[in-house]
Amino acid sequence: MLLGWLGSLVAVCSLSHALGGEVAHAAAPRLMMVHGEPLSERIVLANHADNLTILLGEATELTPDERSARPHLQVALFWGPKWEAYVRGERLMELSSDMADQHARLYQAGGNVAAVLCLDSPGKCSLITSAGMDVLERAGVPTRVEGSVYASTTPHVPFWLMLLILIGASALAVASVGSLTRRRPRQDISHIRA
Numbered sequence: 795m796l797l798g799w800l801g802s803l804v805a806v807c808s809l810s811h812a813l814g815g816e817v818a819h820a821a822a823p824r825l826m827m828v829h830g831e832p833l834s835e836r837i838v839l840a841n842h843a844d845n846l847t848i849l850l851g852e853a854t855e856l857t858p859d860e861r862s863a864r865p866h867l868q869v870a871l872f873w874g875p876k877w878e879a880y881v882r883g884e885r886l887m888e889l890s891s892d893m894a895d896q897h898a899r900l901y902q903a904g905g906n907v908a909a910v911l912c913l914d915s916p917g918k919c920s921l922i923t924s925a926g927m928d929v930l931e932r933a934g935v936p937t938r939v940e941g942s943v944y945a946s947t948t949p950h951v952p953f954w955l956m957l958l959i960l961i962g963a964s965a966l967a968v969a970s971v972g973s974l975t976r977r978r979p980r981q982d983i984s985h986i987r988a
Contacts, residue, residue, distance in 0.1 A: 821846055822842050822846035823895070823896070824845075824872050824875070824877040825840055825845075825880065825886075826839040826848065826871055826872070828900065828930075829868050829869075829870065830867050830868035833935075836891075837933050837934055838889065839929070839933050844929040847923070848926040849926075851921040853918065853919070854920060854921050856901065856910060861899075866899040868891065868900075869911070871895060871897070871898060873896065896914070897914040897915075898912060898913045898914060899911070899912050899914070900930075900935070900937075902936065903927070903937055904941075
């Protein structure tokens with residue numbers, strides 16, 4: 795799964811480097827529009843390299859509970875050369891999120907919880923790297939939310955790690971009980987006469 799869309803993106807980026815950067819335009823959206831509460835106005839990111847930086851995070855998963863509980867911003871992604879005219883012709887004000895080729899949610903960081911970008915389709919999520927956070931912050935995107943919103947949010951522990959901890963705790967409990975049952979009771983020698 796980790797090698798899924800992330801591996802494909804890395805392969806495209808490597809190929810792009812080998813071909814002199816031409817493929818990079820296909821690896822990232824031409825425009826990204828961040829909108830929704832708490833923003834009073836939308837923020838459009840029009841730099842291909844910056845948009846690629848935002849997408850190059852490690853694959854992760856969010857549970858449905860995490861998705862509903864975490865604060866987020868809406869992201870509209872505009873893929874392909876047809877959007878170049880909006881950048882060159884300074885027509886960015888004409889863009890609306892309804893025109894986007896793809897939609898995503900940017901789950902903001904807070905406490906010990908990292909920022910995550912989840913594409914609506916195919917539903918894949920990735921952690922935002924520190925370089926991606928820098929790009930978003932320079933553009934004025936609020937990437938962090940502090941306070942009580944994250945007070946009840948616990949970090950996601952992978953199932954395999956939880957299972958390993960449970961097995962280890964069970965083995966320790968069995969070993970402790972086994973050592974207790976092997977002890978021999980002490981003889982009371984107070985009543986023995988010599």
